[in-house]
Amino acid sequence: MGIIEGKAPYVYVSAKVAEIIDEKAQYIKNRGQRDLYYRRLILDYLHKWGEGTKKDFTKLLFDKLPDVLDSTQKDNKIRTLMSSMKKEEIIELTTTNK
Secondary structure, eight states: OOOOOETEEEEEEOHHHHHTTHHHHHHHHHHHHHHHHHHHHHHHHHHHSSSHHHHHHHHHHHHSSSSTTHHHHHHHHHHHHHHHHTTTTTTOOTTTTT
């Protein structure tokens, strides 16, 4: 049984330990979600409002990203998600909505 997960220096207690110490909710917040979850949120936003800015997507995703990430890492994650969605031609980025 592993007692920690993640990558140094951003480690957190494992699911088994979180269960023992009654920190299951914090475990989920630290672990984060699969990229598909964040991508769906972006797509839901776009389906509802037709377009959005990086600022809009930052507001949407920032508090949903893992707690172990700092602000810079969260910004990078959002930028990477948007870039990969553009590369796959799922979304279109323009200079006005970056």
